[in-house]
Amino acid sequence: MNVAATDRLPASQFRQNVIRRLENSSGDSAKVFEGDHILNPDVQDALVNSALKAAAVLMPIVERQNGLSVVFTKRTEKLKSHSGQVSFPGGKIDESDESALFAALRETEEEIGVGADAIEILGQLPDYYTGSGYHISPVVGMMDAKVEFVANPHEVEHVFEVPLDFLMNPDNHHINSRVFENIERYYYVMPWGKHHVWGVTAGIVRMFYNQVFK
Secondary structure, X not given: OOHHHHXXXXXXXXXXXXXXXXXXXXXXXXHOOEEHHHOOHHHHHHHHHOOOEEEEEEEEEEEEOOEEEEEEEEEOOXXXXXXXXXXXXXXXXXXXXXXXXXXXXXXXXXHHOOOHHHEEEEEEOOOEEOOOOEEEEEEEEEEOOXXXXXXXXXXXXXXXXXXXXXXXXXXXOEEEEEEEOOEEEEEEEEEEOOEEXXXXXXXXXXXXXXXXXX
């Protein structure tokens, strides 16, 4: 798919392309190991051998007049985990959840007030393993453009969108680093105005790019 033309793709064509690419890769998903180790190879063994917590997120895409965009949340500062960070709607998979998909949809409704009936599921990306102790199942879905976001004040500070064509342009995938426990760690960052998509969320965006657009 031509990255430069993503903003001109009809939504129907985009849906078909994403569904096809994710279906084609689903058979190998168990063999794919994606995560923070892509930029930090020395942590791979620790991720593989750790008892990671299962989580799921929804990567919501919505059609606007000027093209497709991706929906993000900014988490509140009072949360115990990843407070204040940019993220996708999602969270830990509960024992009562039927699947990662069920958990992603449940969390989306809880966090931004969008129910499953307003989301068309396009597929699922390989699990993403994080240095913070999670393996995340990212679900990709198209949201009804007429939905109104209602941010849960206990979890979400606000909801915002970033154009898909910006996110799918690899020139906007910058690599930054910071020292953590005396070791320099690297991560993707995709700055959009006052918002910085970075860390695990940016890693999932990069994985979507690799799976669908590369």
